[in-house]
Amino acid sequence: MADKNSSPTKKFALLAISAALALGFTALAMQKPDATTESAQTESAAPADQPLAVATKDITDAAGRRVSVPVEPKRVLALGEFDMDAMLALGMKPVGVTDGRGQQTPPSYLKDLSAGIESIGRLAQPSIDKVIAAQPDLILTGTIQDEKLISQLQQIAPTVITSATSENWRDMFKRIATALGKESEAESFLVKYNEKAAKLRESLENPENVSVSVVRWSPKGPTYMLRDVFISQVIEDVGLSRPPAQQESGIHSAPLSLEALHEIDGDWIFVGTLSPVGDAADTFAEIRDNAAFKQLSGVNNGHLVLIDGSLWTSVGGPLAAMAALEDIEKAMLGKQG
Structure with missing residues (x-):
């Protein structure tokens, strides 16, 4: 007895349905790319000028x-x-x-x-x-x-x-x-500075017995630099001493009156203004003719040294430190740095 499901008409219908399903799946596959393709398209759509990550x-x-x-x-x-x-x-x-x-x-x-x-x-x-x-x-x-x-x-x-x-x-x-x-560059600079400071210290005669006063002149009068300021560290590196009042902790003194000028005295007096022109520079130019100023031992002995106050009496830096060594060498040994 023949199977009803095997009739030619039904076989043809099953083949038609299978073909239609196959075409449908193919169309879906063409319309929706896989995840890899979608990711690649997203990346290619990113702006060309998008900044790169910085380490x-x-x-x-x-x-x-x-x-x-x-x-x-x-x-x-x-x-x-x-x-x-x-x-x-x-x-x-x-x-x-x-x-x-x-x-x-x-x-x-x-x-x-x-x-x-x-x-x-x-x-x-x-x-x-x-x-x-x-x-x-x-x-x-x-x-x-x-x-x-x-x-x-x-x-x-x-x-x-x-x-x-x-x-x-x-x-x-x-x-x-x-x-x-720039760690290696800093180390190289410090080696050169230390070598120069050590050489200068050896060239100075008994530097520990020589007092160096460092003074900034302002329109209100002179102030002397104290122990914690940058230049005091440089002076210490070459073995020179400071006047007793300038060995106290701090940055600088209050402005002094003319009656207190003796407080800025020392074997050597390095003095300057923050700016080479202006009220402070004018005030200092006037005081140099003052009798009390001329009686300071550092001035009287010819050991008054005019300096750049922005270098010596501010916060300083490695270049300022090296330049200060050259100023000391020039003033106290008569040598160009």
């Missing part, structure tokens, strides 16, 4: 904060005198800086090296608009203490606080070098 590293700044900074920063703002000095010593040029202390330009001793670098504002008062326009990938500052301003800067680029009160300039320099990825 970063974490460092600890002078305030104890952990800051993620670029491994190889390219556009760095130096919002402090020391920051600028250190960057230049490491062979890097900031894209912007703030003015020097008591000046409307970068520190005068860095005038040649800072040519072409844009001023972002006054000391500790950078213009936020100019900071943004500079498009920094890293900001260094050893002078700004305003937490609100630091927060604003941090929103623009990673911001590293580079110095702490009374910190040795070498430690500050090393911290900046770490932030910039």
Whole structure:
């Protein structure tokens, strides 16, 4: 007896249904790409100018904060005198800086090296608009203490606080070098500085018995620099001593009256103003004819040395330290650095 399901009509119907299903699956496969193809299309649709990921590293700044900074920063703002000095010593040029202390330009001793670098504002008062326009990938500052301003800067680029009160300039320099990825360059610079300081110390006759007074003249009168200031560390490196009053902890004294001029005396007196022109420079020019000033032993013995106050009596830096050694060598040994 023949099977009903095997009739020619039903076989033909089953074949037609199978063919239709096969065509349907093929169409679906053509319309929906697999995950790999979809991912590739998404990647190819990404903007050509999309920024690449920047490699970063974490460092600890002078305030104890952990800051993620670029491994190889390219556009760095130096919002402090020391920051600028250190960057230049490491062979890097900031894209912007703030003015020097008591000046409307970068520190005068860095005038040649800072040519072409844009001023972002006054000391500790950078213009936020100019900071943004500079498009920094890293900001260094050893002078700004305003937490609100630091927060604003941090929103623009990673911001590293580079110095702490009374910190040795070498430690500050090393911290900046770490932030910039220039550790080996910093070590090389410090080796040269230490060698020069040691050689000068050997050339001076009994330097521990020679007192060096360091004075900044302002419109209000003279102030002498104290133990914790940068230049005191340099003077100590060559073995020279300081007058007793200048060995106290601190940065500098209050301005002195003419009646207290004897407090700035020493075997040698190194004196200068933050700016070579202006009220402070005019005031000092007048006092040099004063009888009380002429009676100071350092002046009377011909040991008055005129210095760049922006180099000697501010926060300094590695270049300032090297330049100060040259000033001491020239004044006390009659040699050019």
